[in-house]
Amino acid sequence: xxxxxxxxxxxxxxxxxxxxxxxxxxxxxxxxxxxxxxxxxxxxxxxxxxxxxxxxxxxxxxxxxxxxxxxxxxxxxxxxxxxxxxxxxxxxxxxxxxxxxxxxxxxxxxxxxxxxxxxxxxxxxxxxxxxxxxxxxxxxxxxxxxxxxxxxxxxxxxxxxxxxxxxxxxxxxxxxxxxxxxxxxxxxxxxxxxxxxxxxxxxxxxxxxxxxxxxxxxxxxxxxxxxxxxxxxxxxxxxxxxxxxxxxxxxxxxxxxxxxxxxxxxxxxxxxxxxxxxxxxxxxxxxxxxxxxxxxxxxxxxxxxxxxxxxxxxxxxxxxxxxxxxxxxxxxxxxxxxxxxxxxxxxxxxxxxxxxxxxxxxxxxxxxxxxxxxxxxxxxxxxxxxxxxxxxx
Amino acid sequence: xxxxxxxxxxxxxxxxxxxxxxxxxxxxxxxxxxxxxxxxxxxxxxxxxxxxxxxxxxxxxxxxxxxxxxxxxxxxxxxxxxxxxxxxxxxxxxxxxxxxxxxxxxxxxxxxxxxxxxxxxxxxxxxxxxxxxxxxxxxxxxxxxxxxxxxxxxxxxxxxxxxxxxxxxxxxxxxxxxxxxxxxxxxxxxxxxxxxxxxxxxxxxxxxxxxxxxxxxxxxxxxx
Numbered sequence: 001x002x003x004x005x006x007x008x009x010x011x012x013x014x015x016x017x018x019x020x021x022x023x024x025x026x027x028x029x030x031x032x033x034x035x036x037x038x039x040x041x042x043x044x045x046x047x048x049x050x051x052x053x054x055x056x057x058x059x060x061x062x063x064x065x066x067x068x069x070x071x072x073x074x075x076x077x078x079x080x081x082x083x084x085x086x087x088x089x090x091x092x093x094x095x096x097x098x099x100x101x102x103x104x105x106x107x108x109x110x111x112x113x114x115x116x117x118x119x120x121x122x123x124x125x126x127x128x129x130x131x132x133x134x135x136x137x138x139x140x141x142x143x144x145x146x147x148x149x150x151x152x153x154x155x156x157x158x159x160x161x162x163x164x165x166x167x168x169x170x171x172x173x174x175x176x177x178x179x180x181x182x183x184x185x186x187x188x189x190x191x192x193x194x195x196x197x198x199x200x201x202x203x204x205x206x207x208x209x210x211x212x213x214x215x216x217x218x219x220x221x222x223x224x225x226x227x228x229x230x231x232x233x234x235x236x237x238x239x240x241x242x243x244x245x246x247x248x249x250x251x252x253x254x255x256x257x258x259x260x261x262x263x264x265x266x267x268x269x270x271x272x273x274x275x276x277x278x279x280x281x282x283x284x285x286x287x288x289x290x291x292x293x294x295x296x297x298x299x300x301x302x303x304x305x306x307x308x309x310x311x312x313x314x315x316x317x318x319x320x321x322x323x324x325x326x327x328x329x330x331x332x333x334x335x336x337x338x339x340x341x342x343x344x345x346x347x348x349x350x351x352x353x354x355x356x357x358x359x360x361x362x363x364x365x366x367x368x369x370x371x372x373x374x375x376x377x378x379x380x381x382x383x384x385x386x387x388x389x390x391x392x393x
Numbered sequence: 394x395x396x397x398x399x400x401x402x403x404x405x406x407x408x409x410x411x412x413x414x415x416x417x418x419x420x421x422x423x424x425x426x427x428x429x430x431x432x433x434x435x436x437x438x439x440x441x442x443x444x445x446x447x448x449x450x451x452x453x454x455x456x457x458x459x460x461x462x463x464x465x466x467x468x469x470x471x472x473x474x475x476x477x478x479x480x481x482x483x484x485x486x487x488x489x490x491x492x493x494x495x496x497x498x499x500x501x502x503x504x505x506x507x508x509x510x511x512x513x514x515x516x517x518x519x520x521x522x523x524x525x526x527x528x529x530x531x532x533x534x535x536x537x538x539x540x541x542x543x544x545x546x547x548x549x550x551x552x553x554x555x556x557x558x559x560x561x562x563x564x565x566x567x568x569x570x571x572x573x574x575x576x577x578x579x580x581x582x583x584x585x586x587x588x589x590x591x592x593x594x595x596x597x598x599x600x601x602x603x604x605x606x607x608x609x610x611x612x613x614x615x616x617x
Contacts, residue, residue: 149461153395153426153461156395157395157426157427160395310569312569312572312573313524313539313570313573314524314573314577315572315573315576317569317572329596332596332600333596333599333600333605333617334617336600368576368580369576370572370575370576370579370601372597372598372600372601373597373600374597375596384572384597386572386573386576388576
């Protein structure tokens, strides 16, 4: 920038000097020509009137001298003007360069200030951006300002992500303790009643049974929570490999068979051939069990749960359709949240902590899959899941 | 969470014959960076107008749209167009591909318009991801609806904008293709660290989103 500016000034100077020089030499040539004409006239007059030659020569001499004088004056004057002009221009350009440098310095200072703010951990500050008007003419500054802003936002995002992760861990701990509290309290109550009251043998037996149930519930809950927290804290790395989906689905169905039979719910599977799907078999089975468990849990006795598997272009679609109680519209966007339980669902079925669908979603999405709940026009729900095919991609 | 875009007390009314349609009626909302936000509402709820205003495609009657903290409607038309090209990717229901250009050219066009250099390796990566690597020389009229929308997704991703706006992206597709395109869109957006705002009237599709905003009569009624 500096070198370019100096070059420019030199270039201007040379141009002006050449122009001035040419102008002056043109004037000089013109004067010489006039002198030459005068000389000719003098010679002619002297030959015509030899008797007046002395006066004529004197006269011509006088005018010549005058001419030289005015020529010299003109030369001096114009040189002076040219010189002054050159000096003025030089000063002006220098001043402008100084101003430009001052501008650059100011902008650099702003960059420094912004970086200092970053260092202090203040990533949101972006006063720099407001200087846009001045920078609009200069693309580089605009880009630097934008890059700085983006950098700031990137770090801000990172920091917020950290804070969020910390908060979600805290929330998980709170949620888990909250989930454990209720069955534990009920167990304690039952235990204390058995201990203090005078009970008949039958009553004691009844309490014992209730306690056992609570213990089983606690164990199940603990199992669910353990899985959840392992998955949440990335202690489990899902390892999707190409594998047939038939095996995975039948694995999930066979684990649910007893529970379904207990409610006389028929599980129908529609799958022609096998489809190779990228998935972690163990955890995908877990996800399917969770979805299937919900279907069975919230369906009446004697109903049917259909499982349909369709091959799409780049995904496999797994649909689980039940004839159960369905999901109210206002709960549709909440069912995949951690520890969310539907209002009616919670009243009807005591068991469950609202972990299943959340777990299923987490597992499927970590493998590039999706899960959605479709409300049927009549009773029931269709859970639609996708997983990427094991193809060339 | 970090906010990438914000709408503040936005108003947009239309004159339709005698009646005034309040397409956006004193609405405020914010879009989180790196998240998939779905704006859900019935047709005529003003969700399209909201998206257009968010993307700088229209001008509001009053109110502000802040993109990365900057009020975009303070900008002059030319600067706004430039910002739109650079910062916002659009995916429309009817794909909006240019019929005389092939897949590759359609994808790199916005980058070229913006005067940026095309990172060929990156485009190839995107094409491979959306499964259209072999179709890169194909003309749009030889593609199916699902494939066309994949090209539009690739086009939006390739320009690496701050935010991708999708207006009923699967509105013209059958349910199977819809599922495919949506799962691709969702996964790509996550993979490339993009922010996606999508409007839809389909409550099933909207469940894929991280954040759901419900719109009714030009107002945000609920944010989940």
